[in-house]
Amino acid sequence: MPTFVTMEPTTQFELRLADRMSRLGTETAFEVLNKARALERQGKKIIHLEIGEPDFDTPGNVVEAAVSALHKGWTHYGPSAGLPDLRQAIAEEVSRTRKVQCTSDEVVVVPGGKPIIFFSILALVNAGDEVIFPNPGFPIYESMINYIGGKAVSIRLREEHDFGLDVSELASLINDRTKLIIINSPQNPTGGVLSRQDIHEIAQAIGDRNLFVLSDEIYSRLIFDGQHHSIMSEPGFKDRTILLDGFSKTYAMTGWRMGYGVMRPDLATHITRLMTNSNSCTASFTQVAGIEALRGDQSSVDHMRSEFQRRRDVFVAGLNRIKGFSCRMPKGAFYVFPNIQKTGWTSKRLADALLEEAGVACLSGTAFGDFGEGYLRFSVANSLENLKQALQQIDAWTKRNI
Ligand SMILES: Cc1ncc(COP(=O)(O)O)c(C=O)c1O
Numbered sequence: 139m140p141t142f143v144t145m146e147p148t149t150q151f152e153l154r155l156a157d158r159m160s161r162l163g164t165e166t167a168f169e170v171l172n173k174a175r176a177l178e179r180q181g182k183k184i185i186h187l188e189i190g191e192p193d194f195d196t197p198g199n200v201v202e203a204a205v206s207a208l209h210k211g212w213t214h215y216g217p218s219a220g221l222p223d224l225r226q227a228i229a230e231e232v233s234r235t236r237k238v239q240c241t242s243d244e245v246v247v248v249p250g251g252k253p254i255i256f257f258s259i260l261a262l263v264n265a266g267d268e269v270i271f272p273n274p275g276f277p278i279y280e281s282m283i284n285y286i287g288g289k290a291v292s293i294r295l296r297e298e299h300d301f302g303l304d305v306s307e308l309a310s311l312i313n314d315r316t317k318l319i320i321i322n323s324p325q326n327p328t329g330g331v332l333s334r335q336d337i338h339e340i341a342q343a344i345g346d347r348n349l350f351v352l353s354d355e356i357y358s359r360l361i362f363d364g365q366h367h368s369i370m371s372e373p374g375f376k377d378r379t380i381l382l383d384g385f386s387k388t389y390a391m392t393g394w395r396m397g398y399g400v401m402r403p404d405l406a407t408h409i410t411r412l413m414t415n416s417n418s419c420t421a422s423f424t425q426v427a428g429i430e431a432l433r434g435d436q437s438s439v440d441h442m443r444s445e446f447q448r449r450r451d452v453f454v455a456g457l458n459r460i461k462g463f464s465c466r467m468p469k470g471a472f473y474v475f476p477n478i479q480k481t482g483w484t485s486k487r488l489a490d491a492l493l494e495e496a497g498v499a500c501l502s503g504t505a506f507g508d509f510g511e512g513y514l515r516f517s518v519a520n521s522l523e524n525l526k527q528a529l530q531q532i533d534a535w536t537k538r539n540i
Pocket of ligand 1: 190249250251252253276322325326354356384385386387392396397
């Protein structure tokens with residue numbers, strides 16, 4: 139059951155929430171960020187390795203495109219599914235990168251990648267339907283499945299499988315009640331990447347069952363070793379895949395709120411209806427800038443990726459020198475997920491102690507599900523200098539306490 143920050147009642151009227159609200163989870167990263175900020179207000183210095191967003195600025199050409207769009211009057215409502223030109227640019231991008239033919243009527247533009255998770259589950263899952271999701275994994279999957287009354291079925295990602303998916307285990311979890319399978323590669327929090335062979339085997343395990351795969355590919359451009367493969371390009375899966383991608387991570391645009399889903403056109407019309415009912419549309423001038431992001435100079439994407447790789451290498455090597463820590467080399471995204479079982483501490487206690495006593499904010503592996511126990515998640519979206527400083531502080535703390 140999710141935990142919340144409860145507030146003292148301020149009125150005589152009892153707050154009578156809908157029952158489903160007790161099943162809604164959260165994303166701990168934002169809570170840890172708040173706690174870290176509170177410590178900073180008390181004068182403590184904190185190195186922030188908790189939040190999952192690039193520390194780079196949005197590329198200048200994209201900012202310029204947005205400013206110019208504002209001056210040109212892109213300040214009104216647009217179509218709920220997104221501006222036709224952006225949908226076209228996304229269809230071309232996905233066709234090229236996933237080697238599958240997509241058209242603009244299969245694209246729905248939404249405010250960030252998250253709404254595609256929300257809307258897909260709302261549109262497809264009835265109470266009692268089963269949804270398989272990765273654990274440890276992005277916490278919003280489990281939160282949303284529980285919220286709408288679906289049955290959340292974990293597939294455990296194991297360190298000994300390099301945090302890939304055990305396909306025979308997946309096969310054993312699929313049954314006639316399975317409505318949706320969520321996969322995520324490159325993966326948050328482990329940095330695991332599914333190979334072409336993994337994707338092929340997952341497709342074979344699903345076979346010709348009439349279910350959907352929500353393929354969360356938000357880190358598709360952040361792969362250090364190997365290439366990105368999408369289940370959408372597996373034969374027979376185009377009609378059963380909802381591909382989630384967006385601008386937040388690739389173009390350092392987390393605060394702009396823009397992402398997209400690619401799916402068969404009949405489902406796209408329903409996801410669009412959810413957009414009409416919730417947001418009306420994604421902000422028009424940001425969408426104009428999105429076209430520039432996709433079609434303009436990509437050198438900043440390459441620069442960010444090589445910078446994350448450099449930091450990953452330094453941080454993983456440093457963690458492996460710290461007593462009680464052992465860390466695999468993540469193949470993608472910008473997270474590092476060390477095993478801390480040999481410290482003898484539980485993940486939450488260790489994460490709290492590192493924040494309060496070592497001045498390093500990170501997340502407990504359990505923020506990503508039960509199977510995250512025994513791990514911590516660090517984001518390397520911070521300067522090399524700060525990462526090295528964090529390593530020193532963690533090392534000094536463990537020498538005193540472990
Ligand atoms: C795996 C995964 N999917 C989706 C998202 C949501 O991205 P956005 O900020 O674009 O909503 C995130 C963000 O952290 C993520 O890690």
